Amino acid sequence: MGGYIAKRVGQAILVIWLAYTAVFLAVQALPNDPVTIFLSTDAAADPATIAQMKAYYGYDQPLILQYLSQLAGLLRGDFGYSLSAGAEVTSRIGDVIGSTLVLAGSAFVVAVVLAVALVAAASLARGARLRKALLNLPPLFISIPVFWLGLVLLQVLAVQLGVMSLFPDGSFLSLAVPILVLAIHLSAPIAQVLLKSVQEVNAQPFVDVLRAKGAGESWIFFRHTLKNAAPAALSIAGITIGTLLAGSVITETVFARAGLGQLVLQAVTVQDIPLVQGLVLLTAAAFTLVNLLVDLIHPQLDPRIINANAGPPRALAA
């Protein structure tokens, strides 16, 4: 167990470091440095200004020095300066992250509830037709673009029925609808994996034994099947963090909400590379940490997982 934890933590740190290095190298591979790219949108950027700004932000130093000083800064929690606002990247992100966390966090909870409810309904539904209809919902959910669902709901609720505003006004619906839109998109992969896992568990002999002993279907589902199927859904829930972020950006745009989404779009539009770099690192770190957490909880739910990995395969040879 101790070895397992140490291995996972080590891997997580390695992945974050590699992600940082990859982003750094990608930025270096650009034909120009971030300052020149940022100023290239101006009609006539003075070469002297560019040189001065490069010196100020440290882009004139040798690569290895830049790499190490940025890495040291990261360890102190310093993500550098945003070129477009002259403020620290951390403060620009910190200003808006709260609203995104509320949206993304609630959407995640709603998505999990929705997925479990859907799978429970599909497993316990009496009629074959109803069951089939429920089973077709996740593939449908996953095919609907987030922005389109948001716009259609806005169209119906704000324009046709007039029960909500086109812009966020602090009312219940103006928060609930974006959360629902994001949650529907997010619930599909969780429901699909949970469903598959439930079917695998249901095929096991212990379920037949329970049924033979007279347990009711819903008792079996909630007390036994769901419990055994949960670990698989937990792993996929960790992986949806990336989807959650992309979905948040689009949802925030559709519903004109302030948040990380707006910041990302702004950073990309004005080509503020340090800010984009900071955002990428932040999400990579968030993704890695959530999945580390999932990896650490997983053996508590299913102890077999620790012995399941036999290590990397050997080369193909006789």
Added chain:
Amino acid sequence: MSVLTEHAGASTGPQTPEPATVKAPSRAPRGVLQWLAEWWVLIPLALLLAWALLPGLFTGQDPITGVPADKFLAPSITHPFGTDHLGRDVYSRVVHGTSQTLMTAGLACLIGSVVGTLLGLVAGTAGRFADTVAMRLVDVLLAVPAFLIALILVTATEPGPLSLGIGVGIASIAIFARLVRTEVLRVRSRDFVQAALMSGGGYFTVLRRHIIPHIIGPVLALLAVDLGAAILAISGLGFLGFGAPPPTPEWGLLISEGRQYLSVAWWLTTLPGLVIVLAVMLTAALGRRINQAFRF
């Protein structure tokens, strides 16, 4: 998005494999009806491809210049999807936008599947060190959301279909690599692979003759599903304004333009969006079908 494709197999549903459809193809020519029942999904997809290749066949109206007098017409026989703020026929813009969207999505799939498959093959067969390196690389790719990988490329270069396609493609490398690695590990432990190696088969021969034919099914299925995921990702990024610049009809851009007229013309956003939903569902259905056809 990555999640969507990764668990494509999960959506196969609970329907117990019907022996009639799963059995190996027999030598006798099968009826057209049976073929249709199994592969009907190819027909609407072929129509979509025809939209992309020969848009002129399906609509006589100009997608770029409209008739100003005809602006904001509701859907009718002459304008099935209505007209927009410049009097352009929305249906014709959707048809003409297909090639843009499909080409970008196709480029993304090509990059993702080729690089991902090679990475997965190397990870599964070239030894422990190669596997560790390849899988850490995949972890990094997975850790940065697909959406952001595409955005970094767009930031660094300029918005456009090429950088968008490459960005979305890079993001889908990881799932192909993981799928191929898992499948290779499953196949290589089988006796026939051991037998081939024991009787002197070389690395590439065994790979080509014995391993690749057995993993091609799931890869093709993922390719179909990934095309749908790429269409979704690309229309999402197009909606945000990182795809082709405005006069070009592109599915995501169409919806983003229609968004400004949400309160006067519902058809500008709703109908092109339905086309996207249908296209993605069709590719997912194709993926499921391929998965069934190649099940061993």
